[in-house]
Amino acid sequence: xxxxxxxxxxxxxxxxxxxxxxxxxxxxxxxxxxxxxxxxxxxxxxxxxxxxxxxxxxxxxxxxxxxxxxxxxxxxxxxxxxxxxxxxxxxxxxxxxxxxxxxxxxxxxx
Amino acid sequence: xxxxxxxxxxxxxxxxxxxxxxxxxxxxxxxxxxxxxxxxxxxxxxxxxxxxxxxxxxxxxxxxxxxxxxxxxxxxxxxxxxxxxxxxxxxxxxxxxxxxxxxxxxxxxxxxxxxxxxxxxxxxxxxxxxxxxxxxxxxxxxxxxxxxxxxxxxxxxxxxxxxxxxxxxxxxxxxxxxxxxxxxxxxxxxxxxxxxxxxxxxxxxxxxxxxxxxxxxxxxxxxxxxxxxxxxxxxxxxxxxxxxxxxxxxxxxxxxxxxxxxxxxxxxxxxxxxxxxxxxxxxxxxxxxxxxxxxxxxxxxxxxxxxxxxxxxxxxxxxxxxxxxxxxxxxxxxxxxxxxxxxxxxxxxxxxxxxxxxxxxxxxxxxxxxxxxxxxxxxxxxxxxxxxxxxxxxxxxxxxxxxxxxxxxx
Numbered sequence: 340x341x342x343x344x345x346x347x348x349x350x351x352x353x354x355x356x357x358x359x360x361x362x363x364x365x366x367x368x369x370x371x372x373x374x375x376x377x378x379x380x381x382x383x384x385x386x387x388x389x390x391x392x393x394x395x396x397x398x399x400x401x402x403x404x405x406x407x408x409x410x411x412x413x414x415x416x417x418x419x420x421x422x423x424x425x426x427x428x429x430x431x432x433x434x435x436x437x438x439x440x441x442x443x444x445x446x447x448x449x
Numbered sequence: 450x451x452x453x454x455x456x457x458x459x460x461x462x463x464x465x466x467x468x469x470x471x472x473x474x475x476x477x478x479x480x481x482x483x484x485x486x487x488x489x490x491x492x493x494x495x496x497x498x499x500x501x502x503x504x505x506x507x508x509x510x511x512x513x514x515x516x517x518x519x520x521x522x523x524x525x526x527x528x529x530x531x532x533x534x535x536x537x538x539x540x541x542x543x544x545x546x547x548x549x550x551x552x553x554x555x556x557x558x559x560x561x562x563x564x565x566x567x568x569x570x571x572x573x574x575x576x577x578x579x580x581x582x583x584x585x586x587x588x589x590x591x592x593x594x595x596x597x598x599x600x601x602x603x604x605x606x607x608x609x610x611x612x613x614x615x616x617x618x619x620x621x622x623x624x625x626x627x628x629x630x631x632x633x634x635x636x637x638x639x640x641x642x643x644x645x646x647x648x649x650x651x652x653x654x655x656x657x658x659x660x661x662x663x664x665x666x667x668x669x670x671x672x673x674x675x676x677x678x679x680x681x682x683x684x685x686x687x688x689x690x691x692x693x694x695x696x697x698x699x700x701x702x703x704x705x706x707x708x709x710x711x712x713x714x715x716x717x718x719x720x721x722x723x724x725x726x727x728x729x730x731x732x733x734x735x736x737x738x739x740x741x742x743x744x745x746x747x748x749x750x751x752x753x754x755x756x757x758x759x760x761x762x763x764x765x766x767x768x769x770x771x772x773x774x775x776x777x778x779x780x781x782x783x784x785x786x787x788x789x790x791x792x793x794x795x796x797x798x799x800x801x802x803x804x805x806x807x808x809x810x811x812x813x814x815x816x817x818x819x820x821x822x823x824x825x826x827x828x829x830x831x832x833x834x835x836x837x838x839x840x841x842x843x844x845x846x847x848x849x850x851x852x853x854x855x856x857x858x859x
Contacts, residue, residue: 364507374512381747383490383508384497386821387771387780388744409778412822416829 344438348375348393351446360433366442367391367429377444384429386410389417391428394443398424402436419445451476453757454539454546456529456694457554458482459491461724461746463510465552466521468754478521479546481539483528486578487513492743494581495605496773500612501585505578534698534717550719550757553695553707554750557688557725557741562597566659571666572682575602584683591615591681595669597656599626601772603685604639607648608774617647618677620654620669630785632804635816638797639774646775651675688741690726704728706739712762713753721757723749732765733784733831742770767831769824776800780824783814783831794823795845802845803827810836810854826850833857 341362348356348370360369370378370391379390386409395403403426410430414421428442453469455462458480466480482488489508497503516523530540538545559574561567571591573584584606588594594610596603599621611617625636640650651671660668660676669677690706701708701716706728713721713729724746728739745768752762771780777800785806795802801819805812805827811834815827826849830837834857841852 368507371509372506372512374514374518382743382771383493383510385492385771385773386778387769387824389825409819409821412825415822416825 341435344433344435346433346437347439347441348378349441349443350377351444355441362433362435364433365429366393366431366433366437367427369433370428370442375444377448378428379448380429382429386413386427386430389413389427390448392417392419392445392448393426393428393431394422394424394445395426395431395440396424396443398437398440402440403431404434406430418449419447451549452479452547453477453550453552454479454481454548455552455554456481456539457556457691457724457726458484458488458523458525459554459556459724459746460510460743461556461750462552462554463488464747464750465554465723465754466516466523467511467519468751469757470519470521472754472758472760474754474758476549479548480516480521480523481527481529481541482523482525484577484579485526487511487525488523489578490743491576492771494578495575495602496609498578498581499585499588499606500609508578529694532694532698534720537719548719550721552713552753553715553720553722553726554724554746555691555694555726557690559684560687560689562656562684562686564656564658566661566666569659569661569666570664571680572659572684574684575606576688587681588613588615593678594618594681594683595620595677595679596683596685597669598685598687599623599650600685600687601627601630603683604643604774605772606683606685607643608646611643611647612775616649618649618651618679619643620651620656620671622653622655624652626650630781631816632785632791632806634791634793634797634804635779635818638818639777639779642775642777688725690728690739692726695722695726702728703737704739708737709749711752711765712756713749714756721753723753731768731784733768735786738784740768742768744769767828769828776819778819778821780817780821781814782817782824782827783812786813789813792839792843794843794849795820803849805842807837807839810839811857812837823849 343359343361358373382388488510559576596619655672707722709727730737789806792805803817803823806814812830817824835853836855837852838854
């Protein structure tokens with residue numbers, strides 16, 4: 340199994356929380372397992388509730404993985420404001436490429 | 450000190466505790482669970498977990514530290530024994546807990562079939578993570594699988610089992626799959642998709658007894674005399690509200706559940722019921738109903754938390770539900786209603802389409818297969834009550850939200 344890496348979540352208040360995550364799980368699961376608040380993920384990663392929205396300001400699709408049309412559609416309807424850097428964290432796999440990546444959590448997911 | 454005691458720590462109970470804290474409840478919260486595992490997501494049990502694509506730690510509703518940090522007194526393996534509504538106390542093995550508000554979130558249990566041989570090894574139901582653990586390991590060694598009940602759990606299990614190269618037969622008492630929940634077009638589509646993957650179906654099939662060899666199941670005998678070999682049987686014939694604890698309280702019941710209002714209040718003062726165990730007059734149904742879904746559990750928990758804190762209930766949300774089978778993501782919004790007209794959007798043969806049910810030109814329910822955008826748009830249109838242009842709506846190239854002909858007065 341690959342080594343755990345560090346990823347960071349930034350709250351809407353600007354606080355950064357670094358967590359260890361093992362490659363293969365989703366960024367959403369890394370947040371939930373590490374008790375990071377503000378990522379609701381009501382549907383548990385089925386890509387149907389759009390309450391695990393994050394902003395990935397300095398990360399490109401090459402680093403994050405391609406966005407499916409399904410994720411794209413869900414983001415359009417997400418309760419939190421959609422921005423160019425919006426992604427659903429349940430659809431992002433933790434990989435070595437994400438070492439030190441920062442995911443910004445919207446103020447509200449509802 | 451005031452206390453809220455919540456009985457049941459699944460989607461509804463955990464959300465109630467979390468919402469109470471988030472919205473400012475400063476007093477005690479006790480969350481009782483009859484299970485020994487930290488609260489977890491149930492839908493993946495019949496999907497990604499069973500298929501071996503998700504580990505148990507990926508199913509957690511919240512990190513274990515969450516409860517401690519939020520001052521939620523989560524007690525695992527501590528089922529409530531009884532409730533004394535006059536003394537306002539819940540009895541647990543460790544003694545009595547005082548409450549000011551009591552929340553019943555006891556969920557539902559899998560219905561079983563009281564047929565001869567039903568206690569043999571190899572006959573399963575699926576509701577909890579302990580059920581799923583046993584089933585996941587039994588699946589590895591099984592060859593011939595019979596699934597009793599062509600509902601969501603049965604079909605999800607069928608898709609996982611057939612992918613692992615097993616022989617799978619689904620028995621359905623009705624003449625088609627999910628007859629009450631889905632339009633015929635979608636039932637037929639799901640059936641042929643499964644059949645194309647190798648799943649066999651028997652409709653109108655009534656199991657009469659389980660055939661056993663020693664203490665293990667070896668087959669299922671049907672009332673027409675057919676004997677089907679089976680070394681693993683999954684019984685997926687629906688859920689029964691877990692009301693045993695509430696029965697002595699004499700709470701009003703309806704539709705197989707504890708009757709509640711839009712705030713989650715039962716007929717007894719300061720006792721709420723949420724999730725699978727509760728039946729409510731849903732704004733989108735014409736009668737009180739019990740909805741077994743994550744969304745319903747979460748919404749009811751939020752409404753009850755608001756009421757406990759003295760705030761108004763949020764408006765009733767459009768019911769939604771999902772199921773994953775093979776590469777099909779099926780999403781449903783709204784509730785079926787008699788007398789609607791049906792409109793097909795897209796071509797089922799393409800594997801991505803939606804079926805819309807309309808009352809006049811208002812959307813009542815929508816069933817989407819690999820069409821997330823339609824599903825999300827449907828939730829908005831069902832809630833708004835806008836009139837839609839049916840010609841435009843049947844054109845899959847036109848975004849559903851752009852088919853509004855006349856916006857409903859708000």
